[in-house]
Every structure is written in C-alpha cells, then in structure tokens.
Amino acid sequence: xxxxxxxxxxxxxxxxxxxxxxxxxxxxxxxxxxxxxxxxxxxxxxxxxxxxxxxxxxxxxxxxxxxxxxxxxxxxxxxxxxxxxxxxxxxxxxxxxxxxxxxxxxxxxxxxxxxxxxxxxxxxxxxxxxxxxxxxxxxxxxxxxxxxxxxxxxxxxxxxxxxxxxxxxxxxxxxxxxxxxxxxxxxxxxxxxxxxxxxxxxxxxxxxxxxxxxxxxxxxxxxxxxxxxxxxxxxxxxxxxxxxxxxxxxxxxxxxxxxxxxxxxxxxxxxxxxxxxxxxxxxxxxxxxxxxxxxxxxxxxxxxxxxxxxxxxxxxxxxxxxxxxxxxxxxxxxxxxxxxxxxxxxxxxxxxxxxxxxxxxxxxxxxxxxxxxxxxxxxxxxxxxxxxxxxxxx
Amino acid sequence: xxxxxxxxxxxxxxxxxxxxxxxxxxxxxxxxxxxxxxxxxxxxxxxxxxxxxxxxxxxxxxxxxxxxxxxxxxxxxxxxxxxxxxxxxxxxxxxxxxxxxxxxxxxxxxxxxxxxxxxxxxxxxxxxxxxxxxxxxxxxxxxxxxxxxxxxxxxxxxxxxxxxxxxxxxxxxxxxxxxxxxxxxxxxxxxxxxxxxxxxxxxxxxxxxxxxxxxxxxxxxxxxxxxxxxxxxxxxxxxxxxxxxxxxxxxxxxxxxxxxxxxxxxxxxxxxxxxxxxxxxxxxxxxxxxxxxxxxxxxxxxxxxxxxxxxxxxxxxxxxxxxxxxxxxxxxxxxxxxxxxxxxxxxxxxxxxxxxxxxxxxxxxxxxxxxxxxxxxxxxxxxxxxxxxxxxxx
Numbered sequence: 001x002x003x004x005x006x007x008x009x010x011x012x013x014x015x016x017x018x019x020x021x022x023x024x025x026x027x028x029x030x031x032x033x034x035x036x037x038x039x040x041x042x043x044x045x046x047x048x049x050x051x052x053x054x055x056x057x058x059x060x061x062x063x064x065x066x067x068x069x070x071x072x073x074x075x076x077x078x079x080x081x082x083x084x085x086x087x088x089x090x091x092x093x094x095x096x097x098x099x100x101x102x103x104x105x106x107x108x109x110x111x112x113x114x115x116x117x118x119x120x121x122x123x124x125x126x127x128x129x130x131x132x133x134x135x136x137x138x139x140x141x142x143x144x145x146x147x148x149x150x151x152x153x154x155x156x157x158x159x160x161x162x163x164x165x166x167x168x169x170x171x172x173x174x175x176x177x178x179x180x181x182x183x184x185x186x187x188x189x190x191x192x193x194x195x196x197x198x199x200x201x202x203x204x205x206x207x208x209x210x211x212x213x214x215x216x217x218x219x220x221x222x223x224x225x226x227x228x229x230x231x232x233x234x235x236x237x238x239x240x241x242x243x244x245x246x247x248x249x250x251x252x253x254x255x256x257x258x259x260x261x262x263x264x265x266x267x268x269x270x271x272x273x274x275x276x277x278x279x280x281x282x283x284x285x286x287x288x289x290x291x292x293x294x295x296x297x298x299x300x301x302x303x304x305x306x307x308x309x310x311x312x313x314x315x316x317x318x319x320x321x322x323x324x325x326x327x328x329x330x331x332x333x334x335x336x337x338x339x340x341x342x343x344x345x346x347x348x349x350x351x352x353x354x355x356x357x358x359x360x361x362x363x364x365x366x367x368x369x370x371x372x373x374x375x376x377x378x379x380x381x382x383x384x385x386x387x388x389x390x391x392x393x394x
Numbered sequence: 395x396x397x398x399x400x401x402x403x404x405x406x407x408x409x410x411x412x413x414x415x416x417x418x419x420x421x422x423x424x425x426x427x428x429x430x431x432x433x434x435x436x437x438x439x440x441x442x443x444x445x446x447x448x449x450x451x452x453x454x455x456x457x458x459x460x461x462x463x464x465x466x467x468x469x470x471x472x473x474x475x476x477x478x479x480x481x482x483x484x485x486x487x488x489x490x491x492x493x494x495x496x497x498x499x500x501x502x503x504x505x506x507x508x509x510x511x512x513x514x515x516x517x518x519x520x521x522x523x524x525x526x527x528x529x530x531x532x533x534x535x536x537x538x539x540x541x542x543x544x545x546x547x548x549x550x551x552x553x554x555x556x557x558x559x560x561x562x563x564x565x566x567x568x569x570x571x572x573x574x575x576x577x578x579x580x581x582x583x584x585x586x587x588x589x590x591x592x593x594x595x596x597x598x599x600x601x602x603x604x605x606x607x608x609x610x611x612x613x614x615x616x617x618x619x620x621x622x623x624x625x626x627x628x629x630x631x632x633x634x635x636x637x638x639x640x641x642x643x644x645x646x647x648x649x650x651x652x653x654x655x656x657x658x659x660x661x662x663x664x665x666x667x668x669x670x671x672x673x674x675x676x677x678x679x680x681x682x683x684x685x686x687x688x689x690x691x692x693x694x695x696x697x698x699x700x701x702x703x704x705x706x707x708x709x710x711x712x713x714x715x716x717x718x719x720x721x722x723x724x725x726x727x728x729x730x731x732x733x734x735x736x737x738x739x740x741x742x743x744x745x746x747x748x749x750x751x752x753x754x755x756x757x758x759x760x761x762x763x764x765x766x767x768x769x770x771x772x773x774x775x776x777x778x779x780x781x782x783x784x785x786x787x788x
Contacts, residue, residue, distance in 0.1 A: 045728050254746065255693070275669070275682070275693070281744030288669070288682045299649070299669070299695045302748045332748030334439050350675030352648065354696045354726030359753070 033336060033362035035386055041393045045355050046319040046344075051393035052358060055377070056090040059083065059385040063168070064111040067372050068146075069119055075379070075387065076126065078108035082150065085387065097144050097151025102129040102137045111171045111181070115143075115206060122146045123206075125157075127169035127181055136162035139169050139183045139197075141208070157208030158225070160197035165190060167198075168307070170237035175244045178203050178211060180227060180262075182234035182248060191230050191270045194222040199270060201234070201248065201262055203227035215265030230268040230293065231260075235366075236309025236326060247297065249306040249326055252276035253284065254333060257303045258296035259326070259343075269293035275301050279333075298343055298351055304328035306341070307381070308367035314374030317392060327365035328356070329381055338364040340378060340390075358390075427730055427756035429780055435787050439749050440713040440738075445787035446752060449771070450484040453477065453779040457562070458505040458520075461766050462540075463513055469773070469781065470520065472502035476544065479781065491538050491545025496523040496531045505565045505575070509537075509600060516540045517600075519551075521563035521575055530556035533563050533577045533591075535602070551602030552619070554591035559584060561592075562701070564631035569638045572597050572605060574621060574656075576628035576642060585624050585664045588616040593664060595628070595642060595656055597621035609659030624662040624687065625654075629760075630703025630720060641691065643700040643720055646670035647678065648727060651697045652690035653720070653737075663687035669695050673727075692737055692745055698722035700735070701775070702761035708768030711786060721759035722750075723775055732758040734772060734784075752784075 039053045061078035068074065073085040080101035081094040101109050107129035115123035122145045130140040140159040144151030160183050167184020174180055181204075183197045191199020194216065202225040205211055216222035236249035236259075246262040256276020260268050273293050274284035289295060300306070308327035312320045324343040331337035340357040358365070358378070366381035376390040433447045455472035462468065467479040474495035475488040495503050501523035509517035516539045524534040534553040538545030554577050561578020568574055575598075577591045585593020588610065596619040599605055610616035630643035630653075640656040650670020654662050667687050668678035683689060694700070702721035706714045718737040725731035734751040752759070752772070760775035770784040 043730075275695070277745060279746070281740040281742065281746045283744075301669070301693045301695045331750060334747060334749050336437075337750070346675040348675065350677075351671060352673070352675045353728060355728050356725060356731070 034384070035361060035363055035380065035382075038388075040358075040361065042358065042360065044357060047317050047392065048319075049393040050357075051391050052361070053389045053391070055088065055387040055389050056085050057384065057386040058090060059379070059387065060383060061108070061381060062366060062379040062385040062387065063109060063381075064113075064170075064367050065369055065377060065379060065387065066112045066114050066124070067369070068114070073377075073387070074112055074124070074146075076109045076112045077385075078106075078110070079103040080109045080128070082109070082112070082126075095146075095150035097154045098126075099128070099142065099154060099156075100131065102131045106166050106168065107137065110169045113171045113173060116173050116177060118146075124151060125171055125173075125179060127171055130156070130159055132162045136164055138162050139167075141169075141171070141179070141181055141202075141204070158202070158204055163190070163196075163198060165198045167233040168235045170235060170248070170309075172237040172239055172246070173206075174203075174239060174246070177206060179206055180237060180246065182231065182237055184231070184233040184235075185270075186233045186251075186253075189271060191232065192267075192272060194219075194226065194229065197223055197225065199229065199231045200226050201228045201231065201237070203264075227264055228260075228262050228266050228268065230266075230270050230272070232270040232274075235307035238309045238311060240311045241313040242311075242322070247309060247311075247324075249309045251305055251307075252300075252303055254279045254281075255301040255303055256284065256288075257300040257306050259298040259306070259309070259324070260294060261297045263294070266294045267292070268296075275299050276303070298324075300341075302332040303330070304339065304341060305330045305364075308365065308369070308379070310368050310370050310376075312370055312376065314370055316374035317376070325368045325376065327368045327378065327381075329364040329366065335364075336362045338362065338380070340365050340368060340376075358388075428778070429755060429757055429774065429776075432782075434752075434755065436752065436754065438751060441711050441786065442713075443787040444751075445785050446755070447783045447785070449482065449781040449783050450479050451778065451780040452484060453773070453781065454777060455502070455775060456760060456773040456779040456781065457503060457775075458507075458564075458761050459763055459771060459773060459781065460506045460508050460518070461763070462508070467771075467781070468506055468518070468540075470503045470506045471779075472500075472504070473497040474503045474522070476503070476506070476520075489540075489544035491548050492520075493522070493536065493548060493550075494525065496525045500560050500562065501531065504563045507565045507567060510567050510571060512540075518545060519565055519567075519573060521565055524550070524553055526556045530558055532556050533561075535563075535565070535573070535575055535598070552596070552598055557584070557590075557592060559592045561627040562629045564629060564642070564703075566631040566633055566640070567600075568597075568633060568640070571600060573600055574631060574640065576625065576631055578625070578627040578629075579664075580627045580645075580647075583665060585626065586661075586666060588613075588620065588623065591617055591619065593623065593625045594620050595622045595625065595631070597658075621658055622654075622656050622660050622662065624660075624664050624666070626664040626668075629701035632703045632705060634705045635707040636705075636716070641703060641705075641718075643703045645699055645701075646694075646697055648673050648675075649695040649697055650678065650682075651694040651700050653692040653700070653703070653718070654688060655691045657688070660688045661686070662690075669693050670697070692718075694735075696726040697724070698733065698735060699724045699758075702759065702763070702773070704762050704764050704770075706764055706770065708764055710768035711770070719762045719770065721762045721772065721775075723758040723760065729758075730756045732756065732774070734759050734762060734770075752782075 144154035185199035364381040538548035579593035758775035
C-alpha cells in the first residue's frame with residue numbers, strides 16, 4: 001500500500017459554505033489533498049490488491065465519460081466543454097458543438113452517452129443547463145453527430161420548463177431503445193408536482209418525442225414525459241445488465257442518500273418522506289418512509305453525495321461481478337472524504353455489505369463506468385479533475 | 395500528515411466469517427493493518443490538526459476505561475482481566491477480584507465505571523457475562539471496592555435471567571445517583587418481551603435494589619428494573635453533561651446502527667422496526683419506523699458498529715465542544731474500517747454534519763472517553779489492543 005505516493009498535500013484550503021441558513025452559516029476548512037502522480041495500489045476486500053492509474057488530468061470538473069468504439073474517450077466538463085482522450089492523452093482543444101450552457105454553481109454540462117446504434121449513426125446525447133430569460137434556466141437533453149472535430153447537427157430534443165432549480169442530470173438508454181434521463185430538484189416541492197418535469201425521471205423516444213406507453217401519458221394534469229416522480233438530485237442512472245432493471249442514485253439533503261429501483265409510474269417520496277435532514281438540522285419529514293411511496297433500494301445515512309452508478313459485469317474483477325459501484329463526493333457534508341462505494345448483494349439482489357474504496361486518495365468521485373476493457377473508470381469532481389482507471393494488481 | 399508512520403502492514407489475514415447463512419457463508423479476507431508506534435498527526439475539520447499518541451498497548455480486546463482521581467487508568471479486557479495504567483505504563487499484572495467470566499465470542503468482561511462518590515467509598519461497578527448451568531449465561535452488574543492490588547468485597551448486584559443471548563453492556567451513573575446499564579439482545583424477540591431483561595436499559599439504585607419510581611414498577615407482566623425497551627446491542631451509554639439527558643448507541647444487524655435519546659418507559663422498536671437488514675440481506679422490518687416507537691436520534695446506514703459514546707465538554711478542543719463522539723468498529727461489515735465518528739449539532743441538538751476521524755489507523759474503536767485532562771481517549775478493539783490519546787497538534 002503506497003500511501004506516501006498516493007497523497008500530496010495541497011496548499012489551498014477549501015472553504016466550503018454550508019448552504020446558507022440562519023442556523024449554520026459558518027464555513028469549515030480542511031486542507032485540500034491534491035491527487036498524486038500514481039499509480040496507487042490499495043488492499044480491498046474480496047478482490048484484494050487493486051492499482052489505480054491516472055489516465056488523464058487537468059480536466060475541469062469532469063462530469064461524465066463515454067467510450068467510443070475506436071478507443072477514444074469523451075469527457076464532459078461541467079463549465080461546458082466536451083473533451084476527448086485519444087491514445088491515452090487528453091487532447092488540448094475541446095471538441096466543437098456544445099451549445100452555450102449556464103455554468104454557475106452545480107449547473108452546466110452534465111451527462112454524455114452514445115446512441116445504442118452509434119456505430120451506424122454517430123449520435124451522441126447529452127444533458128445541460130440551458131439559459132433562459134429573466135434569470136430562469138432549464139435542464140435540457142440534446143444530441144449531435146460526432147465527427148472528427150466535434151459535434152454537428154446539434155439540437156435540443158427536450159427542455160424541462162423554465163425554472164430556477166439546480167441539480168444535475170444523467171441519461172441511460174433502455175433496452176427498449178428509449179432514452180431515460182433525470183431532472184433534479186434540490187429544493188422546493190416540484191418533485192411531487194405532476195405538472196413539472198423537475199424531480200422526475202423522464203422517458204422519450206430517441207428523437208425526443210413522447211412514447212405512447214409512458215405511464216402518465218393519458219392522465220390529466222401529468223406531464224406525459226414523466227416515467228417516475230418524487231426524486232431529489234439524481235446523479236446516477238443505469239440499467240442492470242443481467243436483468244435490464246433501471247436504477248438511479250439520489251442525493252438526500254443531509255443524510256438520506258439512496259439508490260432507487262425505478263419502476264414506471266411510481267413515486268419515490270421526495271420531499272414528503274426522507275431518511276435525511278435539511279442542512280440546518282430539522283428532519284425533512286416526520287417519518288423516513290410512508291405507505292404509497294417506494295422504499296429505497298439502498299440508503300446512506302450520513303450522506304456520501306452519490307454520483308455515477310454502474311453494475312459491474314466484466315471479467316477483470318471476478319470477485320466484484322454483479323456488485324454495484326457508486327461514486328461518492330463527500331461523507332457527512334465534509335470535504336476530502338470522497339470514495340468509490342461498492343455494494344454487494346445476495347442472489348435476490350438484497351444488500352449484504354458495502355465497502356468504501358480509494359478513500360486514501362481524498363478525491364470527490366463524480367462518475368464510475370465500466371470500460372470496454374472490463375476495467376473501472378472514475379472521474380474526480382475537482383477543479384483539477386482526473387480520469388482514473390482501476391485494475392487488479394498482482 | 396504522517397501516514398507512513400501511521401501504518402504498519404501486518405502479516406496475518408483476518409478471515410471473518412459473515413454470520414453463517416445459506417446465502418452468504420463465504421469468508422472474506424483483507425490484510426490486517428497493525429497499529430504503528432506513533433504519534434500520528436491528522437488533519438480534521440474545524441479542530442484542524444490533531445495528534446494521536448499510543449498511551450499503552452498489549453491490551454487484549456480492551457473494552458472500557460475509567461480514570462481514577464490519583465491519575466491511574468483502569469482498563470477492562472474482554473477475556474476477564476482488569477488492568478491498570480500508572481504513570482503512563484501498563485502494569486504487567488492484572489488487578490485481582492474480577493470473578494470468572496464467560497469469555498466466548500463477544501461475551502466477557504465489559505464496562506467499568508466509578509461510583510459518583512468513589513473518592514469516599516472506592517466503589518467500582520462493572521458488567522460481565524456470568525456462566526450458568528446447561529450452557530446458559532447472564533449479563534451481570536457487579537461492584538467491588540478498589541484497593542492497591544485490586545477489588546475486594548466483590549459482589550453481583552444484579553443478573554439478568556439465564557439465557558443464551560450475546561451482546562455487551564455499558565453502565566452510566568445518572569445525576570439522580572441511580573445506575574443505568576444496558577442488556578443487549580442481538581438475536582430473537584426478547585427486546586419486546588417485558589418479562590425479559592434482554593434488549594433493555596435497566597435502572598437500579600447503587601446497591602442493586604429497584605427504585606420505586608421506575609417506569610414499569612407497578613405494571614403487571616413487566617420487570618420492574620426496566621427503564622426502556624426495544625433495544626438490540628447497546629455498546630455506548632452516556633449522560634449529556636450540559637442537560638443530563640441520557641443517550642445510548644445501538645448496533646443494528648447490517649445497517650440501522652443508531653443513537654437513541656433514552657426516555658423512561660419508551661420503546662425503541664427492535665426488532666419490530668429497523669433501518670437495517672439482517673446479515674443475509676432481507677430487511678428487518680417492512681418499515682424503518684412506525685408510530686408508537688421512538689424515532690432514532692442519529693442513524694448510520696451502512697453500519698459502523700458503534701461502541702463507546704461521549705459528549706465532549708472540555709476546553710482542549712474548542713471547535714468540538716458539545717459534539718458527540720462514537721467509536722466505530724467497522725463500516726459496511728468489513729474489517730480494517732474502524733473510526734471515531736464525530737456528530738455535530740445545531741443549538742436545538744439536531745444533527746448538522748458528521749466526520750470520520752482516525753480512519754487511517756485502520757483500527758476498530760471500542761470506547762471513547764473524555765479524560766480529566768480534557769483530551770479524548772480511545773480503546774482499540776483488537777487482539778493487540780491499545781489505549782490512544784487525542785490532543786490538538788500545533
């Protein structure tokens with residue numbers, strides 16, 4: 001375990017301001033730990049030694065990645081740039097074609113995924129925060145066609161209503177060819193409003209039109225694009241390869257992070273029920289769960305700020321097959337506490353244990369993906385962010 | 395941050411067997427990290443640099459400690475020995491007077507506390523597992539008078555009914571002079587049985603007799619010593635200095651660890667409601683909480699295996715004043731993941747954030763106490779256990 005090379009003490013102090021309230025406005029400081037050069041090796045349970053390699057660095061708040069059939073890797077940066085890594089090197093120039101995004105706070109450019117028939121149509125889907133008038137903005141799904149220098153024929157497929165709600169968005173293509181994506185609502189009651197897209201998972205055809213078999217498509221007062229409701233800030237969305245079941249991960253405000261198994265037309269309860277507290281301290285709800293809402297699939301109290309979600313289905317890590325991997329950006333609201341969380345299930349998909357990985361790196365983990373090579377890839381959510389690859393080590 | 399000296403890779407592999415079930419019988423291995431020589435320094439939030447010093451080592455599964463007015467420190471070892479540290483050195487010979495204990499699995503010698511008038515009466519209270527006939531045993535509260543070579547006039551004050559339930563026991567003297575102590579029930583339904591002492595907090599006078607004002611003293615079918623019920627394995631018990639409110643920490647089976655604020659005659663729900671799962675995976679209950687049971691004060695999902703509980707009230711760590719400290723023995727059921735957990739509250743005693751401390755030591759933390767010098771003291775729950783002192787570092 002080569003901790004010494006894994007840690008490099010940075011000089012800056014991150015001053016994070018707890019979401020401003022009358023009760024808890026003080027910033028709290030902790031020295032920021034920069035990412036070392038690596039590779040790093042760590043002992044882990046069941047899979048034992050792993051090696052973590054820095055594939056690329058100098059990424060500014062990287063949010064998502066997509067593996068191209070030709071070996072390239074697309075990476076979104078939250079400020080609104082699309083980058084590409086070729087032959088193991090980050091190209092200095094961003095790819096063209098990303099529209100102007102609202103790059104303020106947690107808003108910006110989010111997820112990127114390839115169309116299931118990308119090899120034929122070269123279509124790439126992405127989500128971002130689109131600026132509107134009067135200080136309003138909207139989470140938006142767009143697509144473009146990938147060429148040598150970037151995206152062409154870029155167009156918005158769907159925009160949520162103009163609003164001022166923050167939060168990210170993830171995309172997942174379903175086995176039915178539909179595109180599922182999350183619209184977050186970190187504050188307010190939009191998640192329970194069937195006339196709002198916020199706090200929902202939406203389902204569209206790949207051209208942005210609304211499928212006839214969406215659960216609320218014939219229900220008055222409900223937006224027909226809604227697939228599930230009652231969500232907060234969902235920063236992970238994935239289909240389980242072996243069964244094609246849909247899962248999302250969702251940030252609670254202060255405790256109450258969770259993974260949900262997403263079923264059509266169900267209500268997941270935010271903000272009427274939660275295992276968490278508001279940032280100033282009071283409980284979100286008088287009960288952590290009530291009849292009529294879906295029970296969380298996996299819960300974290302305190303928060304780990306989950307982002308990125310992948311069931312491992314490769315052969316490189318035999319002991320991790322079928323495990324669920326979740327990026328974590330902080331523990332208990334403190335910086336320097338990021339991790340990759342591993343969740344182990346029994347054969348009925350009931351949780352039996354968890355493990356926190358790469359905690360010694362002290363980096364926020366924004367995304368986790370399985371590469372076509374069967375290794376795991378991570379993005380660190382930092383100003384000087386990196387793409388990391390995890391392999392078994394001898 | 396001197397990580398290198400903080401870690402010393404041990405040679406043994408701990409093979410822990412998940413509680414045997416049809417679904418999850420495999421042992422999982424991770425290399426055990428031995429405790430280095432120290433001192434270790436760590437960066438922390440709010441209080442910033444801390445130094446951790448090894449006060450004593452070579453303690454076999456130390457469970458509890460008590461500070462004597464003359465500067466000595468009593469330490470219990472689970473196998474049934476009472477040790478003493480004098481002038482910073484662990485005396486090689488155990489103190490005399492501890493009765494024979496059942497030292498099997500998690501059973502053995504547990505907590506030790508001084509009588510509030512110890513300076514006058516030299517009385518020491520402790521809990522242990524007493525062996526009975528036919529393979530049965532009983533959690534027992536005893537006391538003795540401390541002399542130069544050990545305890546004299548040792549006698550049992552109270553034994554729970556003969557049973558075969560495992561789990562530890564903590565003691566706390568109340569501001570009313572009563573002695574409160576926990577009787578654990580890790581399995582079965584005893585916690586909801588008013589005719590059983592298991593899964594309860596009991597309240598007695600300091601001579602072992604039952605106070606007339608206990609909540610169930612006049613209620614048919616209830617044992618009169620019961621103060622609160624519906625508990626699982628409670629390994630921490632403390633009165634909050636500023637308000638004299640009573641708190642316990644309780645181990646869930648697999649997720650669902652919690653801290654409870656203990657009020658007389660209340661039911662805390664185990665095993666009818668829980669935030670956790672059974673070790674093989676199914677949820678303990680169909681709802682994490684229901685009307686009629688007390689809501690947990692603080693929850694951990696996944697488990698940290700909390701043991702030891704102290705509100706910090708000293709002046710050495712100004713930024714930690716009023717914070718609650720909880721030892722943790724593992725995270726998510728995996729070894730090598732112990733920590734000291736810090737919980738921060740607003741002025742209404744609502745949780746606002748948490749921090750995991752001394753995680754880099756990779757030791758199980760069994761107990762946490764505030765010393766008369768205002769520093770924090772920890773016991774590591776290991777075969778080669780240690781007493782650690784935490785101080786602010788420049």
